[in-house]
Amino acid sequence: MSHSTDNIRNIAIAGHGQTGKTTLFEHLLFTGGVIQRAETLESGKTTSDSTQEEIERKISIHAAMGHVERNGVKVNIFDTPGSSDFTGDVILCFRAAELALLTVDGKSGVQIETVKLWRNLDGRGKPRGVFITKLDNDQTDFTRTLADIKEKFKVEPVAITLPMGSGGGFKGVIDVLHEKAYLAQNDAVEKESPIPDELKNAVASAREKLIEAAAEGDDSLMEKYIENGSLSPEEMKTGLVKALAENKYVPAFAGSPLKNSGIIPLIDFITDVAPNPKSAKDMMIDSEGKETQIPIDPDKPVSALVIRTTYDQFSGKLSWLKVVTGKLAADSEAINVSENKKERIGKLYTCQGKKLEEVKELFAGDVGIITKSATLKTNDTLAAADSGLTFVPLRLPEPVHSVAVNAVAKKDDDKLGEFLVRAAEEDKTFRYHFNGETKETVISGMGELQINIILDKIKTNQKIEIETHVPKVAYRETITKKANAEYTHKKQTGGHGQYGKVLLEISPLARGENYQFVNAIFGGAIPKNYIPGVEKGVVEGMAHGTMAQYPVVDVEVKIVDGKYHPVDSSELSFKLAARNAFRDAMKQANPTLLEPIMTLTVFVEEKYLGDVMSDLSSKRGKILGQDSAGGIAEIRAEVPQAELLRYSIDLRSITSGTGSFIVAFSHYAPISGRIADDVIKARAEFKVQEADE
Ligand SMILES: Nc1nc2c(ncn2[C@@H]2O[C@H](COP(=O)(O)OP(=O)(O)O)[C@@H](O)[C@H]2O)c(=O)[nH]1
Ligand SMILES: [Mg+2]
Known part of the structure; x- marks a missing residue:
C-alpha cells in the first residue's frame, strides 16, 4: 500500500555497536505485526542482519530497511551498523530519515561511535532522540545514562518514557506523553496496565518537563504556558512536533529491546510527534552549481535520489530511492539526470529486510526500491524532466585503510576486476585502483574489518585465490641545488648517423610545483623543431630518478645550449641526449628522496x-x-x-x-x-x- 507524505515517518536507528539496534529493529517489526516472532541475534535469523557475512559474524554490516504501520502512518525504520568501518551505510540512512534514534546501553553510557554519530547529526542539523537500552540488565540506570548524555552533548534529554524497575526487577515502561504504563511480556507484545501509584509523582514531574519542551515549539504556546502554567494535550502535541522538527529538544526513551519493552510508546511517539517529511529539506545543486535546500514536497514534479545500490541473488540489482518531490509511479518513465538517460520504471517496491513488497507509487518523503535498473547508480538523481537540479551526493568519509591485492592465477584477473567494480558500486566507502607506478591493485576502505570482509568474499564466494600485501609507498626524488650537465648523443650506424648535444641547467623548485621546462636557446644552437624532443627526453629522465628510480619532482629544467648536425640530428637524438644530460645533472644536484x-x-x-x-x-x-x-x-x-x-x-x-x-x-x-x-x-x-x- 502507498502512503501520502503526511502519513510517512522515517527513523534511522544508529549508535555504538552492541547497544541493541538490530534487536530494537526486530522488535519494532514484531510489535508492528510484520513478523510473527522476534528472532535473537544469536539465532542468526533477524530480519535486519540477513546477509551471509552478518549471520557469520553476528554484527550488522549493511543498512537494513523495514516498516510498520500504526494509525494509518507508515514508519520506515532503518537499522544501521555500529562499527565505524561501515559508516557509509549509516550516512545513507541519515540522509533518508528525518529523525535519528541513537541507542545507548543503560550500563555503558555514551560510547565513542555514538559521539561521532552525534557530531555527524549536528552537521546536518538533524533532529534526534535517544533510546536507553538493556534496562533489564544489572547495573543499568536510566537516570544516570541521561545525565551522561547531558554532560557529553550539552543537551537536556526529555524523557518520553520512564522505566519501571531496573535489572532483574525491570517490569516495563511508562509512556509519559500518553500517560499509560506498559508491562513487558517477553515473547508477546507489551501490555497496557495502570501506572503504579509509587511512580505517579515521577510521571507528573517528567510530564512537566515535556510540557516545557512543547512550549519551546512556538511563541504563542510559550505565552500560554507562562500564563496558565500548563498546555492542553493538543497544544502539547503541536508544540512537541514543532520543537522536534527544529531540533530543539532530545526525546529520551527507556526500554529493553530484547524483552520487547518500550516499543509501543516509541512507535506512538514516532507516529504522533516525529517530523513529517514535509518539515524537512534535502540538498540540491542548482543550475549555477550552488548548493540549495529544497523542501520535501509531494506537489512538485517527481525527483528522487539513489541512496544505495545492492545486488540480491534473486532480484538482481536493487536501487534504493528517497523520493524528495512529487510521486514516483510504477510503469512510468523518468530521466536519470546524472547520466542524462531515460529510465524506464517498471515495478516499485518497499521491503521488510530482504523481503520485497510491491507498491504502485511512492510519495515524496518515502523510500523505496527499483530493481534491475539499467542506468541508476548510487548518488544519481532521478527526475521527471530536466529540472536543472541534481541532488548533492552523499558525503562519505575518505578511505583510511588500504591493502594491495592480486590474483595468484593470471586467468582470474578479469573476474577479480569485475568483483571489485561491483563491490565499489555497492559500498561507496570501498575503493580500488591500479597504481601504475607501483604496479599494484590497491583496495581501500574504512578499516580492516571492512577490507577483510571483502577479501573473504573474493576467496569464498568468488573462489579466487589471492595474495595480499601492505601497499607500497610512492616515494619521489628531487634536487636540492643547482647543477648543469652536457651530453652528446652520437652514433654512427650504417647510413644515417645520430647526433644531438645539449647543455641542461636544473634548479630546485618549491615543494609541489612539480616541473617547469624553460627554453633558453639563443641564436639557433638547437633548431626549434628539436626542442620538443629535448623536452620529451627531460620528462623521460624525470620518470626515474638517480637515487632509487622514483619519479623526480619539483625541478626547473633549462636548456641553455647545444649543437646539432644538419644531416644526422633528429628528435630522437635530442631526446636521448636530454634524458642522459638530465640524469647526469641530477647526480650533481645533491638529490634527495x-x-x-x-x-x-x-x-x-x-x-x-x-x-x-x-x-x-x-x-x-x-x-x-x-x-x-x-x-x-x-x-x-x-x-x-x-x-x-x-x-x-x-x-x-x-x-x-x-x-x-x-x-x-x-x-x-x-x-x-x-x-x-x-x-x-x-x-x-x-x-x-x-x-x-
Ligand atoms: N539483556 C539485553 N540484551 C540485549 C538487549 N538488546 C540487545 N541485547 C543483546 O545485545 C547484543 C547486541 O544486540 P544487537 O541488537 O546486535 O546490537 P547492535 O549491534 O546495536 O545492533 C545481542 O546479544 C542482543 O541479544 C536488551 O534489551 N537486553
Ligand atoms: Mg546491529
Whole structure:
C-alpha cells in the first residue's frame, strides 16, 4: 500500500555497536505485526542482519530497511551498523530519515561511535532522540545514562518514557506523553496496565518537563504556558512536533529491546510527534552549481535520489530511492539526470529486510526500491524532466585503510576486476585502483574489518585465490641545488648517423610545483623543431630518478645550449641526449628522496590519549593540535605515510577497537639517513626498461 507524505515517518536507528539496534529493529517489526516472532541475534535469523557475512559474524554490516504501520502512518525504520568501518551505510540512512534514534546501553553510557554519530547529526542539523537500552540488565540506570548524555552533548534529554524497575526487577515502561504504563511480556507484545501509584509523582514531574519542551515549539504556546502554567494535550502535541522538527529538544526513551519493552510508546511517539517529511529539506545543486535546500514536497514534479545500490541473488540489482518531490509511479518513465538517460520504471517496491513488497507509487518523503535498473547508480538523481537540479551526493568519509591485492592465477584477473567494480558500486566507502607506478591493485576502505570482509568474499564466494600485501609507498626524488650537465648523443650506424648535444641547467623548485621546462636557446644552437624532443627526453629522465628510480619532482629544467648536425640530428637524438644530460645533472644536484606525509586526525577516548601520542611520536609524527569534547579526544598530526600503512590495526590494538581516524595526503618531505637508505635498498631490484634502448 502507498502512503501520502503526511502519513510517512522515517527513523534511522544508529549508535555504538552492541547497544541493541538490530534487536530494537526486530522488535519494532514484531510489535508492528510484520513478523510473527522476534528472532535473537544469536539465532542468526533477524530480519535486519540477513546477509551471509552478518549471520557469520553476528554484527550488522549493511543498512537494513523495514516498516510498520500504526494509525494509518507508515514508519520506515532503518537499522544501521555500529562499527565505524561501515559508516557509509549509516550516512545513507541519515540522509533518508528525518529523525535519528541513537541507542545507548543503560550500563555503558555514551560510547565513542555514538559521539561521532552525534557530531555527524549536528552537521546536518538533524533532529534526534535517544533510546536507553538493556534496562533489564544489572547495573543499568536510566537516570544516570541521561545525565551522561547531558554532560557529553550539552543537551537536556526529555524523557518520553520512564522505566519501571531496573535489572532483574525491570517490569516495563511508562509512556509519559500518553500517560499509560506498559508491562513487558517477553515473547508477546507489551501490555497496557495502570501506572503504579509509587511512580505517579515521577510521571507528573517528567510530564512537566515535556510540557516545557512543547512550549519551546512556538511563541504563542510559550505565552500560554507562562500564563496558565500548563498546555492542553493538543497544544502539547503541536508544540512537541514543532520543537522536534527544529531540533530543539532530545526525546529520551527507556526500554529493553530484547524483552520487547518500550516499543509501543516509541512507535506512538514516532507516529504522533516525529517530523513529517514535509518539515524537512534535502540538498540540491542548482543550475549555477550552488548548493540549495529544497523542501520535501509531494506537489512538485517527481525527483528522487539513489541512496544505495545492492545486488540480491534473486532480484538482481536493487536501487534504493528517497523520493524528495512529487510521486514516483510504477510503469512510468523518468530521466536519470546524472547520466542524462531515460529510465524506464517498471515495478516499485518497499521491503521488510530482504523481503520485497510491491507498491504502485511512492510519495515524496518515502523510500523505496527499483530493481534491475539499467542506468541508476548510487548518488544519481532521478527526475521527471530536466529540472536543472541534481541532488548533492552523499558525503562519505575518505578511505583510511588500504591493502594491495592480486590474483595468484593470471586467468582470474578479469573476474577479480569485475568483483571489485561491483563491490565499489555497492559500498561507496570501498575503493580500488591500479597504481601504475607501483604496479599494484590497491583496495581501500574504512578499516580492516571492512577490507577483510571483502577479501573473504573474493576467496569464498568468488573462489579466487589471492595474495595480499601492505601497499607500497610512492616515494619521489628531487634536487636540492643547482647543477648543469652536457651530453652528446652520437652514433654512427650504417647510413644515417645520430647526433644531438645539449647543455641542461636544473634548479630546485618549491615543494609541489612539480616541473617547469624553460627554453633558453639563443641564436639557433638547437633548431626549434628539436626542442620538443629535448623536452620529451627531460620528462623521460624525470620518470626515474638517480637515487632509487622514483619519479623526480619539483625541478626547473633549462636548456641553455647545444649543437646539432644538419644531416644526422633528429628528435630522437635530442631526446636521448636530454634524458642522459638530465640524469647526469641530477647526480650533481645533491638529490634527495621525498616521502608522502599525511594529515592524520585521530578520535579516541580520553583515557587513550597518552598512548596514542607516544605511538605517533614513535611513528615520526608531528602533533599539530588536540581538542577534547564529550570525553573524546581529537588529535591532529602529520605523519609519514610509510608509518601509517597499518595504522587501523595499530590504533585498534592501542584503543581496544574504539579509536578511529581520518587521513589525507598533505605534502612530500625529504628523508635522509637510515630511513632513506632502507628505501633505496628495498628498491634495488627495480629495473627500468626504456623502449628505445
Ligand atoms: N539483556 C539485553 N540484551 C540485549 C538487549 N538488546 C540487545 N541485547 C543483546 O545485545 C547484543 C547486541 O544486540 P544487537 O541488537 O546486535 O546490537 P547492535 O549491534 O546495536 O545492533 C545481542 O546479544 C542482543 O541479544 C536488551 O534489551 N537486553
Ligand atoms: Mg546491529
